Amino acid sequence: MFNIKKLTILTLSSALLIGPVLTVQADEYDTKIQQQTEKISNLEGEQQAAQNTLIALETQISQIEAEIAETSAKKVKEEERLNEINLEIADLKVAIEKRNKQLEEQARNVQVNQTGNNILEAVLTADSLNEALGRAMAVTTIVNANNEIIETQKEDQEQLEKLSEEAQQRLATIEAQAKVLAEKEENLTATRLDQQVAINELQGMIATEKKQKEKFEKQKQEAIKRREAELKAIAEEKARAAAAQAAYEKEEAARAKAAAEAQVVVQEETSNNNTVTNSSDNAVVSDTPQQPATPTPPPASSGWGMPVSNVSVSSRFSWRTDPFGSGASELHNGIDMVGSSGTPIFASKAGTVVQASYDPSAGNHVIIDHGDGYYTYYMHLSSFAVSAGQSVGQGTTVGGMGTTGSSTGVHLHFAIATGIWSGFIDPGPLLGI
Template sequence: MKKKIILTLSFVLLLNAAPVSVFAESIDNKIEAKNQKINEIINSQKEASDYAALLEKEIAALEKEYYAVLAEKQDTEQQLNTMNTEIAALEVKIEKRSEQLEAQARATQAGQDTSMISVLLNATSISDAISKVLAVNTIVTANNDIIQAQKADKEELNLLKNSLLEQVKVLEAKTAELAEQEDALAQAKLDQEIKLNELAASLTKETAEKKQFEEQKAEAERKKQEELKALEERKKKMAEAQALAEQQEKERQAAAQKAAEEAAAQAVADKSTATAAVPETTGTTPYEDTNNTNTDYTETSSGWRTPVASVVVTSGYGYRQDPTGLSGTFHEGIDFGGSSSTVIMAAATGTVAYVGYDSMSGNCVIIKHSNGYYSMYAHLSSTTVNQGQSVSIGQQVGYMGTTGNSTGVHLHFAISTGLWSGYVNPAPFLGL
């Protein structure tokens, strides 16, 4: 019998642990999903960081080229300034020489005849005169050559100046193009930095949610262990109660047997024809009659009364075949039939020792009485008292239901000598 109870409670344990296991599995799936998301974000961060580093290199190369072109432009501009200065100086010299040559030419032109006559008259010989005339012509020719050379230099300087101007324009255009490219790369780099910040924020969010799920999993595991421990305690208490009930049943059977033997001996001795009272048969109970009804409360002289107004006993105290196969073959109380609107009353005055839900008893109320007994009201649809509350006999404690290990609407009523232990037959207390 104990083995069956243990197997039954193990089954109940699996039923209760199943939702926790499913919840833990769901949490594991969520954690795995967060891990995948975090890995995706980390990969995206690496790609974004690599691209940002590449942009940084390209920007550095562009800056280097930009500054090189800028330096070349500045150098060309300096050359242009120097050339402009030289051109200006050359123009001044050419202007002065031109004025001097024009003055000499005018003087020569104005006094040419006199000069030639003067040269010839002053000549000592014909050859001396010819030589002097040739000298004058040579000076004039040389001046004309200087003028032509100066004009050629000026034209060459102008060509060089124009070339430098064109070069400056090209360098300015290239500088502007490089600056535009650098701005574009800088903007791309800024976009990557924004993306990196967004990825970092997403990573923080996903990591925080993963941590939350991990905490939920740890909490679920903790609750599971608590439930396992509570069920183990419940199993232990029920095993102890079962052992005590079996012992009490053995004692009751022994007492009944002894009483029967004593009655038989007395009958033989007295030769009486009176019918001896038949003791209760082992393994049965006189309270299993489903038609036992009473429309009024039954209150005994000991201060107990039935917990329902209309008494319909559907299952008595003692050995029986459990309908669900979860509670063993020993019934620890009396089942009263009724409907979900049936009011459940306190069987005696006392203090509420327990109000709550139990996987076997469903919504349950346990009252502790001054005489040392406890009364239990199980499978309620709802309760109307609080733990620690004082209740009087006949006071409402809840409504009949079918919560917990139950196959239909009824009240499981039990009396015990301890909380969850030491169950006794409640029928004599109720006068049934």
């Protein structure tokens, strides 16, 4: 009887102890999962705020670019006006030169012919008063004309100075406006790059927290499975204990009826107690929960190398406003990395050069087929170090950084695609930037 009671008590104790322990473990995972969910939610909120800030910056940059385009248009008009002024100045110089020659000629005539005495003689030798008056009026007209020429000469010289000053002022105004806009765009671009770095960092943090949450969720499911298995085992032990108790009670009743069979009952009881004891020992062993195996993270491998030694990103793979002032939205199908002219450019992976030529937009460019469905593009090069058909290894120099083609400054436009001039994808995740 002792062994059966021992089994019953042990089984009930296991049910009371293991059940709450497993429930607590599941609750702990629920708490951890909830904490991870809150972390992810907070990070996603920060990411959205950063994204909104980035959108606002993009809007400001678009406005500045529109102002730059407008200022460029004004500059063209002012340059056209400046050209007109220069033509007027040239015409005035010609007119002034002609008048100077005319005045010099008249002065020379007066000096050579002694015009003053001739005029007096012409008046005195006139046959009549009317003729004398006419000769005098003619002389006056000539003098007045000379005076008008001198006055016009003076006015034209003043106008020349005024137009020249006006042209200088217009030019200075345009240069000042262009400088202010360029500084604004530079500052906003730097801020945008910082914002994009912050967003990338948040994305990395969100990915890490999501992986941690997935880990907790997996551990929770494993704990639930263990709890269900343990509870099933406990239920089986309870059923076996109840059956043993019923058998014992039946044997006690039979003993009261037949004392003659007492020895047989004792033997059966001894046999049953041994069986119960073994079952109790097995139950104790089964109470120990199994710990889940620690998941092994997958190996990290990229296979893509940086095309430059020092990475300084000025523009990423994204939709943006045309930097040449058209105002249209276009897909920037690669990553721009700035540096100095001639900076060595390296092959990101091993492959075969399929193009090494010039294009009005891409400038000097190299395209490499890597044989795995991917092509890499290296644009705006200053020079070539490889040729079409050449096999290159990862890190082979393909050329020097430049600003050929449609380019606003020295930089490398690096792109990855699944075809020749088609199927462009974002190189950032592959490069890890």
